[in-house]
Amino acid sequence: MLLQFILFVQFTLFTPPSPLHADEGGGGGGRWELLQNDVGVLPMHMQLLHSDRVVIFDRTDFGTSNLPLPEGKCRMDPNDVALKLDCTAHSLEYDVASNTFRPLMVQTDVWCSSGAAASDGTLVQTGGFNDGDRRARVFKPYPNGSDWEEIPFALNVRRWYATNHILPDGRQIVIGGRRQFSYEFFPKIGGASRTYSIPFLAETTDQFIENNLYPFVFLNVDGNLFIFANNRSILFDYARNKVIKTFPAIPGGDPRCYPSTGSAVLLPLRNLHARAIEAEVLICGGAPKGAYNKAINRIFVRALNSCSRIKITDSNPQWVMETMPMSRVMGDMILLPNGDVLIINGAGSGTAGWDNSRDPILSPILYRPTDPIGSRFRLLNPSTIPRLYHSTAVLLRDGRVLVGGSNPNVYYNFTGVPFPTELRLEAFSLPYLDSKCENLRPKILSPSSQTTVRYGRPLTIRFNVNITSGVRLDTVAVTMIAPPFNTHSFSMSQRLLMIGGEYVTKVRNVAATWDVHVSMTKSSTITPPGYYLVFVIHREIPSKGIWIRIV
Numbered sequence: 001m002l003l004q005f006i007l008f009v010q011f012t013l014f015t016p017p018s019p020l021h022a023d024e025g026g027g028g029g030g031r032w033e034l035l036q037n038d039v040g041v042l043p044m045h046m047q048l049l050h051s052d053r054v055v056i057f058d059r060t061d062f063g064t065s066n067l068p069l070p071e072g073k074c075r076m077d078p079n080d081v082a083l084k085l086d087c088t089a090h091s092l093e094y095d096v097a098s099n100t101f102r103p104l105m106v107q108t109d110v111w112c113s114s115g116a117a118a119s120d121g122t123l124v125q126t127g128g129f130n131d132g133d134r135r136a137r138v139f140k141p142y143p144n145g146s147d148w149e150e151i152p153f154a155l156n157v158r159r160w161y162a163t164n165h166i167l168p169d170g171r172q173i174v175i176g177g178r179r180q181f182s183y184e185f186f187p188k189i190g191g192a193s194r195t196y197s198i199p200f201l202a203e204t205t206d207q208f209i210e211n212n213l214y215p216f217v218f219l220n221v222d223g224n225l226f227i228f229a230n231n232r233s234i235l236f237d238y239a240r241n242k243v244i245k246t247f248p249a250i251p252g253g254d255p256r257c258y259p260s261t262g263s264a265v266l267l268p269l270r271n272l273h274a275r276a277i278e279a280e281v282l283i284c285g286g287a288p289k290g291a292y293n294k295a296i297n298r299i300f301v302r303a304l305n306s307c308s309r310i311k312i313t314d315s316n317p318q319w320v321m322e323t324m325p326m327s328r329v330m331g332d333m334i335l336l337p338n339g340d341v342l343i344i345n346g347a348g349s350g351t352a353g354w355d356n357s358r359d360p361i362l363s364p365i366l367y368r369p370t371d372p373i374g375s376r377f378r379l380l381n382p383s384t385i386p387r388l389y390h391s392t393a394v395l396l397r398d399g400r401v402l403v404g405g406s407n408p409n410v411y412y413n414f415t416g417v418p419f420p421t422e423l424r425l426e427a428f429s430l431p432y433l434d435s436k437c438e439n440l441r442p443k444i445l446s447p448s449s450q451t452t453v454r455y456g457r458p459l460t461i462r463f464n465v466n467i468t469s470g471v472r473l474d475t476v477a478v479t480m481i482a483p484p485f486n487t488h489s490f491s492m493s494q495r496l497l498m499i500g501g502e503y504v505t506k507v508r509n510v511a512a513t514w515d516v517h518v519s520m521t522k523s524s525t526i527t528p529p530g531y532y533l534v535f536v537i538h539r540e541i542p543s544k545g546i547w548i549r550i551v
């Protein structure tokens with residue numbers, strides 16, 4: 001009895017239970033909120049910028065949208081395959097704080113394109129279709145109302161369904177695209193304009209279906225790229241154009257890339273000051289082999305319910321399989337401030353592509369990477385809105401996840417189709433935003449948002465938590481998230497660094513206020529330059545983020 005009491009006291013003293021675990025087992029949690037009933041433009045692509053605005057765009061060749069261009073402007077594009085003269089917008093800027101939006105004007109077709117936030121916080125977007133397939137487009141998040149600027153012939157070859165990733169030197173790599181078994185860089189250095197071949201993309205192409213479009217690409221801690229396409233993956237040295245390692249095929253051999261669209265994340269990077277940092281990749285969902293051909297013949301086969309996890313830094317890496325609570329194709333995997341992974345959107349059967357899926361999955365799930373295998377998933381509360389092909393999701397600075405899109409139809413069809421074009425914008429609030437977490441939620445007091453920090457420099461984050469007991473190092477964490485470019489169920493350049501706290505000090509004579517001291521990594525390979533969302537986490541409850549630029 002006494003021993004039990006002592007153990008109980010020790011347990012409560014050293015590992016205070018987070019309120020997030022209170023309703024364990026029961027499932028549920030999280031709250032949906034309708035933000036906008038009609039944003040006019042289908043969010044096929046979304047990127048949060050450090051202006052706390054989300055740049056959203058669809059394709060241009062789908063006829064008129066529901067959002068007029070401002071001031072009677074029209075776009076005259078003799079090459080557009082739908083409308084030559086178009087007075088509607090196909091892009092918009094959504095302002096999170098005021099829940100308002102304004103139309104933007106793209107000049108050429110951005111259909112199924114790719115992008116990344118550059119190191120100065122500019123959105124750089126590349127490729128697309130038709131007259132847009134070799135373009136780069138730049139959106140600078142100025143407060144005075146900027147618009148897209150287009151750069152013709154920015155890409156050496158046409159790229160449609162390519163994947164981009166930000167690199168340690170601040171450039172981005174643009175990989176693949178339909179029938180493009182090559183990669184290149186943007187911007188080009190000193191006029192160098194080479195295109196490099198990557199046979200792996202040819203080897204993983206299934207005839208007609210591809211199954212390797214929008215490959216999953218992550219920058220590994222050793223500077224090489226992890227590239228996953230179809231059912232295979234490699235570690236690739238892009239600078240020397242050399243395959244460093246071939247990983248084992250994913251167990252079961254089913255495809256995970258477009259149109260058998262699963263999703264993938266690089267799991268949070270921890271122990272960043274250790275000599276050997278570990279990196280793990282998690283891939284979830286997708287569609288079984290042959291599912292696309294069946295879907296076009298109106299047979300919608302059950303999606304995959306497996307996730308596969310691999311430590312890519314191991315000398316002998318192996319996939320470990322896990323089972324999700326349900327099957328899911330076209331799910332989005334979003335890294336959350338506290339290091340959990342959200343899996344949201346998608347369908348229970350079929351594949352990506354026009355009218356190719358059924359059984360919308362309305363319930364998101366959480367995956368907790370550090371929990372024991374077999375107990376990592378938790379079911380969350382459902383939305384009422386199907387989010388199928390061409391739907392998107394991005395994390396916001398306040399910890400909510402913005403969800404938009406779904407248009408598995410040709411053109412904007414609002415009636416007479418199984419899943420109409422969806423122009424409603426929602427936010428999903430994770431259980432960590434529940435009011436019962438409020439008294440544990442840290443609030444960052446300094447530095448102010450938009451502060452610049454150099455590599456390897458210390459950073460002190462002052463925060464307030466309204467609790468009477470102390471705040472200790474083991475209950476506090478600091479995380480940094482690179483805001484990704486989201487399209488087709490994949491978040492390009494998504495990256496979460498657990499920068500940790502080195503020590504925590506109480507601020508003297510100020511109630512309930514502490515300083516957590518951290519150091520930025522020295523390495524632009526671990527932390528490519530740019531704007532990051534920085535959060536203080538207290539007992540798994542995140543603060544609102546601040547923007548920190550690392551240079």
Ligand SMILES: *[C@@H]1O[C@H](CO)[C@@H](O)[C@H](O)[C@H]1NC(C)=O
Pocket residue numbers: 142144145146
């Ligand atoms: C907006 O501000 C930027 C930076 O100050 C400036 O370069 C640009 O010309 C301004 N644009 C407009 C439309 O005023």
Ligand SMILES: *[C@@H]1O[C@H](CO)[C@@H](O)[C@H](O)[C@H]1NC(C)=O
Pocket residue numbers: 204206230231249252253254
């Ligand atoms: C991986 O996909 C390819 C292409 O569809 C297929 O030929 C191969 O059998 C698959 N691998 C496994 C292990 O099933």
Ligand SMILES: *[C@@H]1O[C@H](CO)[C@@H](O)[C@H](O)[C@H]1NC(C)=O
Pocket residue numbers: 438441442443464465466
């Ligand atoms: C703590 O309480 C003070 C005073 O009521 C308030 O200003 C502050 O925002 C609260 N902090 C948090 C993290 O809720």
Ligand SMILES: CC(=O)N[C@H]1CO[C@H](CO)[C@@H](O)[C@@H]1O
Pocket residue numbers: 063410411412413415416417
């Ligand atoms: C099935 C269906 O309703 N298709 C319609 C989609 O929208 C286009 C353009 O408005 C119509 O032409 C189609 O008939």
